[in-house]
Every structure is written in C-alpha cells, then in structure tokens.
Amino acid sequence: MTAPRRPWWAFLRTRRVPTVVIGLAPAVILLTGMFLLPLIQLVTMSFADDYRNPTTVFTLENYVEIFTRAYHLESLVGSLAVSTTSMAAAAVVGYPVAYYLVHSTSKYKSLILLATISPLLTSIVVRGIGWLILLGENGVANQVMLTVGIIDEPVRLLYNFGAVIVGEVNILLPFMVLSIMTSLGQIPRSLTDNAAVLGATASQRFLRITLPLSAPGLVSGAVLVFILAMGSYVTPKMLGGGMVKVVTMDIYSRMLVDFNWPLGAALAVITMLLTLSILLILSRVQARLIGNVRL
Amino acid sequence: MSGRLHRKATSAALGAYTGVVAFFSALPLLVLIPVSLNSKAVVRLPEDGISFQWYVNVFTSTTFPQAFVTSGLIALVSTSASLAIGSVAAWVLTRNRFRGVAAVEAFLISPLLLARIIYGVAMLILLTQAGLIRTLPGLILAHIVIVVPYVVRIVGSTLIGIPGSLEEASEVLGANQARTFLRVTVPLLLPGLAAAAIFGFITSFDEFTMSVFLTGPRTMTLPVEIFKYAELVVNPSVAAASVMMILGTLLGALLLEKTVGLERVLKT
Numbered sequence: 001m002t003a004p005r006r007p008w009w010a011f012l013r014t015r016r017v018p019t020v021v022i023g024l025a026p027a028v029i030l031l032t033g034m035f036l037l038p039l040i041q042l043v044t045m046s047f048a049d050d051y052r053n054p055t056t057v058f059t060l061e062n063y064v065e066i067f068t069r070a071y072h073l074e075s076l077v078g079s080l081a082v083s084t085t086s087m088a089a090a091a092v093v094g095y096p097v098a099y100y101l102v103h104s105t106s107k108y109k110s111l112i113l114l115a116t117i118s119p120l121l122t123s124i125v126v127r128g129i130g131w132l133i134l135l136g137e138n139g140v141a142n143q144v145m146l147t148v149g150i151i152d153e154p155v156r157l158l159y160n161f162g163a164v165i166v167g168e169v170n171i172l173l174p175f176m177v178l179s180i181m182t183s184l185g186q187i188p189r190s191l192t193d194n195a196a197v198l199g200a201t202a203s204q205r206f207l208r209i210t211l212p213l214s215a216p217g218l219v220s221g222a223v224l225v226f227i228l229a230m231g232s233y234v235t236p237k238m239l240g241g242g243m244v245k246v247v248t249m250d251i252y253s254r255m256l257v258d259f260n261w262p263l264g265a266a267l268a269v270i271t272m273l274l275t276l277s278i279l280l281i282l283s284r285v286q287a288r289l290i291g292n293v294r295l
Numbered sequence: 296m297s298g299r300l301h302r303k304a305t306s307a308a309l310g311a312y313t314g315v316v317a318f319f320s321a322l323p324l325l326v327l328i329p330v331s332l333n334s335k336a337v338v339r340l341p342e343d344g345i346s347f348q349w350y351v352n353v354f355t356s357t358t359f360p361q362a363f364v365t366s367g368l369i370a371l372v373s374t375s376a377s378l379a380i381g382s383v384a385a386w387v388l389t390r391n392r393f394r395g396v397a398a399v400e401a402f403l404i405s406p407l408l409l410a411r412i413i414y415g416v417a418m419l420i421l422l423t424q425a426g427l428i429r430t431l432p433g434l435i436l437a438h439i440v441i442v443v444p445y446v447v448r449i450v451g452s453t454l455i456g457i458p459g460s461l462e463e464a465s466e467v468l469g470a471n472q473a474r475t476f477l478r479v480t481v482p483l484l485l486p487g488l489a490a491a492a493i494f495g496f497i498t499s500f501d502e503f504t505m506s507v508f509l510t511g512p513r514t515m516t517l518p519v520e521i522f523k524y525a526e527l528v529v530n531p532s533v534a535a536a537s538v539m540m541i542l543g544t545l546l547g548a549l550l551l552e553k554t555v556g557l558e559r560v561l562k563t
Contacts, residue, residue, distance in 0.1 A: 019387060019391070019472050020387055020391050020393060023383045023384060023386065023387035024384050024387050024388075024399060026379075026380045026383070026384070027380045027381060027383075027384040027403055027443060027447075028384075028399065028402070028403075030380060030436075030439065030440065030443070031402060031403060031405075031406070031440065031443070034418075034421075034436050034437070034439070034440045035405070035406055035414075035440050037421060038414070038417035038418050038420065038421040039409075039417050041417065041420050041421055041424075042413070042416060042417040042420060045420055093316060096309055096312055096313065097312075097313050097316050097317075099309065100309050100310060100312075100313040101313070104306075104309075104310065104313075106310060108314075111317075112313055112314065112317040114548075114552075115317035115318065115320050115321040116313075116316065116317045116320050118320060118321050118324060119320060121497060121544050121545070121547075121548045122324060122501065122540070122541055122544055123500075123501035123502075123503060123518045123521075123540060123544070124501075124503060124504075124518075125503050125518045125519075125521050125522045125525070125537075126324070126327070126518075126521070126537040126540050126541060127323055127324070128522075128525075129327070129521070129525050129529065129533055129534065129537050130322070130323025130324055130326055130327055130537070131323050132338075132525070132529050133323075133326055133327065133330050133338045133529065133534060134322065134323055134326050136338060136529070138337065138338070138339065139338060139339065140326055140330065140338075140339060140340055143339045143340060144340075170319070170320060170323065173316075173320060174320075202301075202302070202305070227408070227410065228410075230410060231410025231411060231412050231413065231504070232504075233412050233504050233507075234503060234504065234522065238525070248410075248412050248504075251412060251413075251416060252412070252507075255416055255419060255508065256507075256508065261420065264416060265416065265420070268412075268413045268416045268417070271410065271413060272409070272410070272413055275410065279408075
C-alpha cells in the first residue's frame with residue numbers, strides 16, 4: 001500500500017536542475033578543492049612526524065609537545081589575552097560611537113563614519129607602519145609631546161601589550177561599530193518615547209530598553225573582534241616587537257623559519273578549535289539574548 | 296528646562312567623543328602623508344621643508360613597482376573570476392528552493408570564518424604538493440577563495456531586493472534561463488556587482504596574512520613587500536609606498552560610496 005518510492009535521483013528530473021547544477025558547480029568544486037581539501041591536509045599534517053619523509057605513522061607527538069612546552073602554551077595564552085582585551089576595549093570604545101552614528105543628524109556624520117571605518121579599507125600592513133611612525137622612540141607622538149613640552153625626553157610607547165591592543169582596537173573597531181549600529185537601528189523610536197512619557201529617566205531608558213535590545217549586535221561584534229584578533233599576525237608582530245607572544249607568530253616561525261610543518265599545522269588546528277569553541281559559546285549567548293528581547 | 300539642557304550637553308559630549316575616536320581611527324593613515332614628504336630621512340613631521348624624493352625613490356626602486364603590478368594583476372584576475380563564479384552561485388541560491396540551499400550557502404561563505412593565517416598555512420601545504428607554491432596561479436587560486444564569499448553575500452543581498460517576477464515574466468515571454476540571467480538579472484544587479492567587484496578588489500589588493508605564506512621572490516605582493524621592507528627599516532620611503540597604497544584603496548572606497556554607499560556594502 002505504500003506509495004511508489006521515489007529514487008534518490010528523482011530531483012534530477014525537475015526542470016530547474018540543470019541551472020542549479022551548472023550554476024553551483026564552479027563555486028562548489030573550487031571550494032572543495034581549494035578550501036576543504038587543504039584543511040583536511042592541514043589536519044593530516046598535524047598528525048605526521050616529518051613532512052619531508054611522510055611516513056604513514058599517526059602520531060600525537062605534535063599535540064603533546066604544544067601542551068607540554070611552556071613556549072607554545074605562553075603563545076596560546078598570549079593570543080587569548082590579546083583577543084579578550086581587544087574585544088572588551090572595542091566594545092567599550094565602540095558603543096558610544098555606534099549610538100552617535102545611529103542617532104545624530106550632524107552634517108559631519110558621514111565624514112565621521114568614513115574615518116571610523118577607514119581601517120577596514122586599508123591594508124593592516126599600512127596601518128601597522130602608521131602606528132610605528134606615530135609611536136616610535138623618534139616618532140611623531142614623541143616629537144609633538146616634546147615640542148609642546150608635555151615630556152622632557154622621549155618615552156617608550158612601542159613594543160608592549162598596550163601598543164598591541166591600541167593597534168588591534170584601531171583595526172577591529174569598525175566591525176564592532178557596524179554590528180552595534182545594525183542592532184541599534186532596529187530599535188523602534190516609539191519604545192523610548194513611550195518610556196519617557198511614562199516617566200522613565202534617560203538612564204533608565206538606556207539601561208532598561210536601549211542596551212538590552214542592542215545586546216545581540218554587541219555580542220556579534222564581540223564575536224567578530226575576537227575571531228579576527230585571534231588570527232592577527234601583523235599587529236602583534238609590528239607593535240609588540242617580540243615582547244608580546246601570540247600563537248600566530250609561533251605558527252609563522254614553525255612554518256617559515258624552522259620548517260617544522262607538522263608542529264605548525266598542529267598549532268593551527270588548536271587555534272582553529274579554540275576560536276571555534278569560543279564562537280559557539282558566544283553564539284549561544286547571543287541566541288539567548290535574542291530570545292529575551294522578542295518584541 | 297534643565298532636562299533639555301542636560302540632554303543637549305550629553306549629546307554634545309557624545310559628539311565630541313565620537314569625533315575624537317574617529318580622529319584617532321584615521322590618525323595612523325593621516326600621519327603617513329606629512330612623514331612621506333619629509334625632506335630628511337627621519338620618520339617625523341617635516342621641520343625643514345618638504346620634498347617628493349621618497350616618492351621618486353619608490354617609483355625607481357626595483358621592488359615596489361613590480362610588487363604593485365603583481366598585486367594589481369592578482370586582484371584583477373581573482374576578482375573577475377570570483378565575480379563570475381560567485382554571482383551565478385548567489386543567483387541560483389536565492390532563486391531556487393531545494394533541500395540543502397542553506398548548507399551550500401554556508402559552505403560558500405565558510406572561508407570568511409577561518410582565520411587567514413590558518414588558511415595560508417593550509418594552502419602552503421597544498422600548493423607545495425601541487426607544485427604551485429610561490430607562483431602566480433597558486434596565489435590567484437587562494438585569492439579567489441577569499442573573495443568568493445564576499446561576492447556571494449553582497450550579490451545575494453542585492454538579489455533579494457530584485458523581484459523574481461521580472462525574471463518569470465522574461466521566461467514566460469520565451470527567453471531561456473541563460474538569456475534571462477544575462478539580459479534581465481545582470482542589468483538589475485549592476486550596483487551589487489559593482490560593489491562586490493570593488494570590495495573584492497580591495498580585499499585582494501590589501502591581503503597580507505595569507506599571502507605571506509604563498510609569495511616568493513618573483514611573486515611578491517605589495518603588502519608583503521612593504522612588510523618585509525619595514526621589518527628592516529622604517530623610513531620615509533616606506534611611508535611613501537604606504538600612501539600610494541592608501542590612495543589606490545581610497546579611490547575604490549570613493550567609487551563604492553558613489554555607486555552604492557559604503558555603509559550598505561559593509562553591513563552585508
């Protein structure tokens with residue numbers, strides 16, 4: 001009595017199929033060969049013992065080394081420290097900026113928006129050089145402060161944790177601001193207006209209405225900033241000058257300096273998993289926030 | 296009355312604060328301009344007049360012009376290829392309902408979620424085995440993978456705004472799907488395609504973190520060349536090379552702002 005079962009290839013008979021297949025094939029083939037395949041190779045490499053004589057041996061040696069050597073652990077902790085600090089700093093610095101850009105009617109608004117998002121449109125290398133020139137011992141900041149008379153001799157501004165955070169926040173702020181702006185822009189004006197009519201003070205309106213409703217944007221901005229900071233290499237390298245150790249510098253050295261590819265691959269896999277797990281936690285937080293603010 | 300005054304003061308403070316943040320956001324770029332014009336070989340604001348000698352240096356150097364051409368070529372080829380591949384895919388994904396649409400779309404966008412450095416390492420391994428490491432084709436392939444997700448997203452979000460009924464009308468009137476796509480969809484899609492093209496070009500042209508693993512002496516891209524140079528010495532020449540890079544990108548950004556609006560592109 002069962003209906004005739006449709007064979008699995010039945011979808012091929014629908015009229016649209018040729019377009020679907022022909023249209024998607026190039027992109028899917030490209031990403032399978034040039035994205036999925038290299039990632040699989042990366043994971044395979046992380047279990048190898050020597051890339052020059054690839055034996056079929058499956059070894060956990062590289063992972064054991066990462067978790068037992070202080071050097072690698074320090075670089076992982078360094079990356080987490082840089083990423084969480086940049087995330088928090090970008091949220092605090094960026095929120096008022098996003099609020100202003102959504103609500104202001106100033107004629108300078110588009111100029112301010114362009115300046116704020118300008119880091120997105122310039123190479124991180126160029127940004128890094130800008131900061132080197134600004135903060136260097138003989139650089140522009142020292143020159144200006146000496147001329148004005150704030151300081152008597154050049155101060156050391158580069159090559160420390162603070163300099164790396166300044167550089168990271170500078171580059172990643174646009175992601176935070178744009179993401180918060182999206183959330184803030186969706187809050188109906190009537191909500192805060194009504195609250196005002198009902199007697200809520202400005203700070204009550206902000207803390208009880210605006211902030212909770214914009215929280216999803218804040219969290220997705222935070223996710224973006226965290227992911228991008230975890231993967232950043234140029235900024236810690238240029239502005240940290242070896243004083244700030246991060247995992248990306250560790251990966252770079254393993255791959256291109258001492259050619260220990262299996263170890264470099266294992267470091268890359270761990271970084272990927274670490275980033276992914278934090279992404280999952282934060283997106284769970286975001287899902288809860290969105291659930292709470294359903295209007 | 297005092298409430299209103301208070302509100303005015305708050306919004307003035309907020310405006311001032313935003314102005315300061317915007318100023319510091321742009322400062323590392325702005326500072327490059329006077330420094331690159333310094334008449335002396337120091338990375339400070341010019342004190343004894345200006346000169347264009349550092350720009351001459353950059354133009355006549357053996358490395359920077361070649362790296363500029365390499366970067367431009369890679370960006371041009373990879374953006375064109377990504378546009379062709381990505382916009383057709385986006386069109387199929389927004390105009391057809393079949394099981395797995397969401398999964399395919401997620402797959403095509405997934406390179407955005409992977410840190411560039413990790414992708415660079417993975418491609419270093421693959422391209423070495425394929426014999427394409429440090430070659431132009433290898434770099435171009437990697438750049439296409441990076442640009443395709445942006446094309447799928449930007450073109451996809453533009454397509455959602457174009458009513459499908461126009462394409463249906465074209466098909467009812469007898470045009471086949473390919474003709475409909477080229478004659479109806481593409482013209483309506485032009486702003487989205489332009490945005491994707493410019494954004495893709497900028498992304499490719501500025502890319503460093505992945506490319507540093509894949510470039511060789513004969514295939515240096517401009518960001519990698521500038522980085523290697525700055526590792527040795529930071530001087531007004533490097534500032535001049537940076538300014539030229541910014542000008543190229545700024546031109547793209549202005550085009551983007553004039554054609555579709557920056558905010559819209561960046562938010563997709």
